Amino acid sequence: MTTQTLPTKTQTLVAEEMGTPFQLVEIDVPSAKDLHHDDVLVRFHASGICHTDIGSWSGAIPAPFPCILGHEGAGEVLAVGEGSKNDFQVGDQVVASFCSCGDCKACKRNEPACCEIFLPLNLGLTDKTLNHIKVPYKNKSNETKQAHVKYFGQSSFGNVMSVTGRSLTRISKDIEPKYACALACGFQTGFSTVVERAKGKKEQDRTYERYSILDKEYSSKNIVSSQIETKSNQIESFEDETLLVLGLGAVGLGALVAGKMLGFGKVIACDINPTRLELVKKEIGIDTLVNAKDFASTEEFVQHIKNISMYERGTTLMIEASGTAKALKDGIMSLAVGGKGIVVGSPQQTALLDIPSGLVLTNIWTIEGVLMGNSNPKVTIPFLVDMVKQGKLKVLDSIIKTYPPDQMNQAVHDAEKGIVIKPVIEWP
Structure with missing residues (x-):
């Protein structure tokens, strides 16, 4: 003691x-x-x-x-x-x-x-x-x-x-x-929700070093090239993919930071608060901004998202962080074929999701609930702390x-x- x-x-x-x-x-x-x-x-x-x-x-x-x-x-x-x-x-x-x-x-x-x-x-x-x-x-x-x-x-x-x-x-x-x-919950959750898509299949791949390799800028300064070459072929490329983040609280901001770090071809930030949209443009460098209030229907929203996504396919990864059933529906309906929708925000427990079940099958959609981004804090938090110290957050x-x-x-x-x-x- x-x-x-x-x-x-x-x-x-x-x-x-x-x-x-x-x-x-x-x-x-x-x-x-x-x-x-x-x-x-x-x-x-x-x-x-x-x-x-x-x-x-x-x-x-x-x-x-x-x-x-x-x-x-x-x-x-x-x-x-x-x-x-x-x-x-x-x-x-x-x-x-x-x-x-x-x-x-x-x-x-x-x-x-x-x-x-x-x-x-x-x-x-x-x-x-x-x-x-x-x-x-x-x-x-x-x-x-x-x-x-x-x-x-x-x-x-x-x-x-x-x-x-x-x-x-x-x-x-x-x-x-x-x-x-400020890194302990929301920011960690959003960041890990996105980064965990790029982790290896093995338990030992959930390490600080692997996070560092995913951060290309960090890797170039801190890990020798032989290490990068050895492990980079295990990491999926995201340059042809579209990330859509709905809700720009701490969770959404963490997800956007991860999307930029991983090099998604298109990162779309969506909220109903124009101040928050300007914030992510200025501080995170997100250029593709969507105000959900600009659309009268789910159909209009979905069409706009598809028009601005990579190859006009729709979103390959959608993070719903606003906690509203309407945003979750809009996000799922904007998914590309084979896309994945992640529920991170917490809508009311009694809220029903109005999604045609046939579309989930024929579009091969995956809809997944995630707690805390499936993070391991002993890996994620020290990594985020170092990002703060490096001036990246x-x-x-x-x-x-x-x-x-x-x-x-x-x-x-x-x-x-x-x-x-x-x-x-x-x-x-």
Whole structure:
């Protein structure tokens, strides 16, 4: 067990009831000896606010209340549980992303986002044994209540929290926490959703080196030519393909960055917000922009997409990141023969998809749901951190807005209204 002098109290943001304002309260910090052997005590410096957090808070995604949400944390390790199997040490800089069990078949084949108990571990606020963990707090009425923790294994809407080790990824120390936390969920999801199409078939191909080879600019500077020649023949060429990204939040931006990196022949960005369309043109270099409001029907939209796609075939890869059933239908109908549509945004669970089933068969379409981009954070996040350090993700400066903890409710409001793409709570 490795420790340093620890605080005994910490500030947290509690959602006491569904949709009610977050309350800034104090909870006890567990002592080092009380940490579970899988847990790591982390002082978060920055906590991103994601639409998944807002969905759990608003009731769109079921969650037990009261609870401490937050799943995009960046900070430093203060203590490690006794007998821990983790290799974290005091002082490590870490990003907290999603949690996985480590024992199921998906985890063992290096696909933690496909963990068999992903939903209860992350959205259900349970530990690995599927038990709820609660901490006492006093609310604004001075009533003692119990708040559920372990949201995505972390509950990073708290300054100092006990985090499940499998939620954490070690990163370099020379990146500001506000940038690091912005990579933890949405951006990672969009980026990996696209990049995973180019990964090899073998488990060992999911490595930092392989990501580097996919990034042609990075490869030319950092990997000797013999390595590139040895492995490049395993990587699919995308120069004849069209990528369509619907919805330009953090997920959509990550997908666009990956599409540019992989060299898609045409990358199309679609949204209903002209400001976001201009943002991706300026910061990511996307020239083919589509405002979905310009089309009165699905048929008009589909025809336009086909007209501007490579060889006027339609899109070979479509990423739906807006979370609306209408956009998903439009995106699927714009697919080329043999195209793949990826559902990343989260539409209402009861929303029905009106797609002629015969077209799915005759056009050989693949429609796939993907959680977290099927990412392995221990590969993806360090790679994205290095992209930030190399100046390749300047778009983050345009989407991040920081707030102090007592402005949490304003931050949520701004995210809901689309005023800010990535609000970040900075802890004192």
